[in-house]
Amino acid sequence: MKTQLPVTEIIQKRYSCRTYAATPISKAHHASLDAFLSENRTGPFGAGVRFKLITASTSEQTDLKDLGTYGVIKNPTGFIIGAVKDGPNSLEDFGYAMEKNILLAARLGLGTCWLGGTFTKSTFADKMNAGDDESIPAVTATGYIASGKSLLEKTMRWGAGADNRKSRQTLFFKNAFDHPLSPEESGDWNTPLEMVRIGPSASNRQPWRIVKQSDRPVFHFYMQRSKGYKTRNRILFGMADLQRVDMGIAMCHFEMTAVDRGLDGQWHFEEPDIGNLPEQTSYVASWEG
Numbered sequence: 001m002k003t004q005l006p007v008t009e010i011i012q013k014r015y016s017c018r019t020y021a022a023t024p025i026s027k028a029h030h031a032s033l034d035a036f037l038s039e040n041r042t043g044p045f046g047a048g049v050r051f052k053l054i055t056a057s058t059s060e061q062t063d064l065k066d067l068g069t070y071g072v073i074k075n076p077t078g079f080i081i082g083a084v085k086d087g088p089n090s091l092e093d094f095g096y097a098m099e100k101n102i103l104l105a106a107r108l109g110l111g112t113c114w115l116g117g118t119f120t121k122s123t124f125a126d127k128m129n130a131g132d133d134e135s136i137p138a139v140t141a142t143g144y145i146a147s148g149k150s151l152l153e154k155t156m157r158w159g160a161g162a163d164n165r166k167s168r169q170t171l172f173f174k175n176a177f178d179h180p181l182s183p184e185e186s187g188d189w190n191t192p193l194e195m196v197r198i199g200p201s202a203s204n205r206q207p208w209r210i211v212k213q214s215d216r217p218v219f220h221f222y223m224q225r226s227k228g229y230k231t232r233n234r235i236l237f238g239m240a241d242l243q244r245v246d247m248g249i250a251m252c253h254f255e256m257t258a259v260d261r262g263l264d265g266q267w268h269f270e271e272p273d274i275g276n277l278p279e280q281t282s283y284v285a286s287w288e289g
Contacts, residue, residue, distance in 0.1 A: 095248025
């Protein structure tokens with residue numbers, strides 16, 4: 001993905017926008033997004049993903065409201081709907097690929113908001129013509145950002161602690177989980193790590209944990225679940241396993257930032273032996289620089 005701005009600037013400026021201006025998405029921006037979505041068809045694990053952009057003119061915005069977002073999105077002028085073929089690591093691939101869409105939209109000057117639970121799956125599935133072997137874990141609202149936030153948006157951001165992030169000492173480690181990774185030890189890789197740290201996640205739970213090998217630029221990605229979060233969301237709201245989607249977002253931020261800064265590497269999927277893992281923690285992938 002070519003960007004005019006460094007990806008770090010895009011990631012830092014982008015936030016979950018829930019209040020949009022009534023201005024329809026321009027034909028040029030619609031075409032740019034459509035072209036990218038048509039090519040963005042898989043993630044690091046190889047799962048098949050596909051996306052569809054639906055937009056509306058000012059007179060058609062009621063149709064978008066009727067899709068069902070439980071009132072959390074004001075004046076929606078567009079949605080990016082995504083479907084992924086069910087299978088191992090499909091949700092990680094979905095999060096990775098959808099976040100790429102979101103960063104492109106942000107570069108174009110559009111606001112975006114991940115919707116993992118506050119949307120009606122059946123209505124979006126109809127728009128997507130989702131197959132029996134596909135799921136729609138999340139959708140993304142998009143459009144031009146309004147001049148001010150609604151009271152509901154301010155309340156939701158405050159309730160989720162959206163502007164707060166865990167410290168790097170609790171997220172990044174060297175060799176094992178008992179040794180926090182210092183900035184000196186991560187060196188040139190500080191920026192990709194920081195872009196993971198400030199990334200979006202469901203309910204701002206930030207499940208990503210990364211362990212760096214001491215002698216090589218190899219980073220092992222782990223998911224540390226929030227206790228009871230998956231089960232509660234599935235039973236009460238029928239939601240996908242969003243913390244796996246979050247891991248895809250983390251992988252996207254790390255890779256795109258590394259590539260943008262000339263730090264070459266690739267993904268591997270062989271779990272290392274680093275000793276005992278913390279409770280609720282499991283291996284996802286490794287980046288070998």
